């Protein structure tokens with residue numbers, strides 16, 4: 368070690384161990400260094416007993432995984448680069464050629480797109496079921512059904528399904544259930560303990576939403592309570608190379624301690640705005656599972672028992688049929704605090720108009736005629752958001 372650059376790279380100084388601060392230390396690695404060949408040969412990437420390669424975990428990802436599993440009441444967790452890749456990891460892991468997957472008709476759109484695309488190219492069929500009718504799900508289950516996706520509520524039309532009954536029907540037939548739990552975030556209900564001794568087998572979450580809370584990170588989690596199922600998913604996770612970046616892990620670890628406070632704040636503002644919308648003449652229907660009269664309200668009440676009944680900061684409205692698309696677009700364009708953009712869970716309020724005809728195989732009877740507009744309520748003062756909605760409605764829709 369005579370040359371300076373070599374001495375620099377192999378510098379012998381090691382900082383004392385035992386450093387503690389409020390934030391978890393962030394470790395970055397592709398390469399993990401082993402002390403000897405025996406250690407290199409014997410370490411098992413599948414368990415948290417040691418480290419083998421950055422893709423298979425670092426102290427930072429292990430800590431985040433454990434905290435997220437605790438949040439959702441699970442036992443194991445995998446991190447993936449986005450919420451959608453968590454969905455893909457589950458479907459690609461559990462389904463093979465000849466199998467069928469059942470997906471709720473109001474599911475997060477790209478979950479359906481994956482089934483229509485890659486899954487169908489690979490000989491895996493799918494059916495979209497009516498989430499509000501457990502008999503419809505049961506009627507579609509066959510010997511080929513290997514996986515049932517669940518979502519509560521649907522993230523655009525906000526219907527809350529009878530989650531307990533849907534899980535019971537799948538359990539009775541021995542079919543694996545996977546829940547997209549992005550809305551509940553582990554804070555509105557416990558996906559593995561829904562009541563009556565029932566729970567889902569897998570819960571995925573887009574950490575992009577509430578766990579991140581910033582609108583600036585993409586990540587997903589796949590949580591289980593069964594070690595065998597976890598190891599099956601982990602194998603696919605490894606083969607697909609679904610690594611996450613340490614900077615993103617840091618951002619989520621930093622945001623997690625405030626997740627409950629943020630969730631409650633989003634919830635309170637969204638409910639206040641949803642109730643305000645119910646009073647407006649321009650609006651035919653307000654879709655928010657915590658509002659009596661909203662589709663599936665009683666199921667929300669039965670399932671979302673944590674903290675006296677919580678909900679995410681999302682709701683949709685259906686503008687009256689008399690408004691054409693141009694007027695609805697003008698309403699969205701007239702908003703100033705609500706920005707046009709996808710996703711939710713961040714500090715900025717968002718709005719998106721949806722074309723339901725392109726999203727649903729059947730327009731459900733519980734939705735009135737008109738155009739659906741979804742709001743993600745941010746952390747701005749609710750009075751300002753209310754004023755923004757009022758001025759946009761007045762400017763774009765109220766004829767005078």
Ligand SMILES: *Cc1c(COP(=O)(O)O)cnc(C)c1O
Pocket residue numbers: 448449450451452475522547549550573574575576585586587710
């Ligand atoms: C956003 C979202 C996803 C996907 O998350 P990404 O990180 O954007 O891929 C999945 N499911 C639901 C319900 C979502 O809202």
